[in-house]
Amino acid sequence: MPAVNNVLVVGSGLAGAATAIHLASRGVAVDLLEIKPDVAALGSGITLQGNALRELRTLGVWEQVAAAGYAFDVTGIRAPDPHGSVLAEIPDAKTGGPDLPAAMGMPRPELARILCDRATEVGVKLRHGTTFTELTQDDDGVDVTFSDHSTHRYDLVVGADGLRSWTRRALGINLETRSIGMGIWRAFGPRPASVTRTDLYYGGPSFIAGYCPTGEDSLYAYIVEPAQDRSALSPAEQLATMRQLSEAYHGPWDEIRETLTDPSRVNYTWFETHVLDEPWNRGRVVLIGDAAHTCPPTIAQGGAMALEDAVVLAELLTERTVLDQDLWDAFHARRYARAKTVVDASNTLAQWQLDHVQGDAPALFRQIAELTSQPA
Template sequence: MRVVSQQRILVVGGGITGMAAAIALAQNGHAVDLIEEDSDWKALGAGLTVLGSTLRALSHLGIVEEVLAQGYFAFGNDIYHASGRKLFEREGMQMPDCSLPNAGGILRPVLHRILQARVRDLGIEVALGLTYRDFFHDDEGVNFTFSDGSSEQYDFAVVAEGLNSRMRGVLFPDAPKPTFTGQGCWRLLHPRPDTIPRSAFYVGGHVTVGTVPVSDAEMYVWVLEHVPDNPWIAPEDQPTRLRSLIADFGGEVGNLRDSIGPESSIVYRPLEALLLPAPWHSGRILMMGDSVHATSPHLASGAGAGVEDGVVLAEELERADSIPVLFDAFMARRFDRCRLVVEGSIEIGEAEMAGESSRINELMTKAQAALAMPF
């Protein structure tokens, strides 16, 4: 039974986390406005690894069947030596509360289109090319002035601006800055051969490599490189650099290496992480997603954690009798789980950089066992 009445809510940010929050709240009958600064509302990046825990969270948004149909999913993954020799199979996370596949992937633009369609279907008001100029609180809620000069009042606001959030510095002037982890991540879109039926890891080389099918026809290849000096790599130099990184790899990674060229779809970025100390709220504004718990991709749970944020907020809103109670309940359920994702991912990255390949599976298995538990 609902304790609070229907709320009028602003969601700032139209990425995965912002859309998940808007959908979850609107499904429960709340009036949601979503603003996104990018007038094209486009998705950045290539493929996205999707674990069972992320699928479970997406199932709360009414889109999991579409995600399963338009991505590529299986159970478990395969671990290979860099030479191409198969070492062992991992069964993947075992979720006690659902039977969805526990490993797979999807193209980021495809997932965005699925979420965007759900946002539209629910009648959520979306304003593109719009951001906020200022805001203030009063006894009735929080008032925002927008970049087009208009003003609106809301019961509360959710901010999911991403790693480079402006609001984080406004609400928390002493907040830590994103920290470079020492690694860079390469992602390459490539046709999927039939010989790659599910996700795979290649360990034991000077870099760590993974292959993740994202559809019947495509996969993405990721490469994690130790780059302590965080160099700038010009786009025109990226194909040569990527080929050199996997020059000694065998198996399927070796098979695709020579096809990498100027026309290849490559995304490179240095990895940064951030964990904002609790609380993630001030007044009637709550922050979530990468704005407060940005992670490296080692546990493939950054996007999933953001989706969980939105689902948990909507669930707790149905029980709360005030906004402060709502925000405290949200933090009680989210902080430790998100800290696990951020700190666990950093620890795996440190093991990779130290060449401790035997520890990686141990760390990953332990963390995924925790993430498999209901959120």
């Protein structure tokens, strides 16, 4: 018998959906709560590294992911010069194993849809447009009050509700989330034939300009600048700003720029970071994914770390028979240092750019690749 019989998972992002799928596949009754009214129709793209793909395969969605995404095994480094000259072509580490691509671009809404469909297929009760208003726990369970005033008692609550986690707040945990000083413009649009992998342009007027193919017909492009308050800009002005910043970048960027015409596909956000000291649980409520640790996407590992938290937690909950301190110790031993190392490395890479310091980026990437090549 598993250590838990019924679980509430708050948040249907990568961490929450993966936890729910794994638990329900192994016979646990799971309610998955999502505050958004539906799976988003619009969104940006995400780069999934090999170790994220390995975990998606364990969820039984690899074929759908492979069909919807765009795989590549090399990252290009280009110069911010008039030709977008290729400076290097770096083979990406196959951190998910030799039988998986090194990386894959995916439209975020497509990935969310695949995971929600899989969750429903394995028996998860997915409730959109709902949240909780109160959590009260004792030694044997957690009583949850929902926003529709209904109540239910669970053996465990998993807070997978992202960066500004309500669950974390409900536990009374004060965690400082800090801006690291960078902001990112992202646009989702059509893929020119010249874009077949991620290329990164370091330098020029912005810190980084890049793009990632997310399917035969789509890509997302991004430009990282010093963080500033862009909230007063109208959508049309946001689009114009991103286009203007992109004018310093050439090669495939010349074609991408021409497709930047839809203000609703442009988004601006700051890079933020935090790591919650272990333990990530308070009694029978545990935080995972961005709710516990978040990093700038300089290594594109946030999604992978969220998936790994989910897989490890679900494995321990279903392979053990008691939810005790031993289980939590095993969870933290497998997750805390690994996630913190990834966050620290991501922050270091960002800081080198902010300080215009030439750090040993290849060594840092190698260190993270070696770590993430080991199963979580």
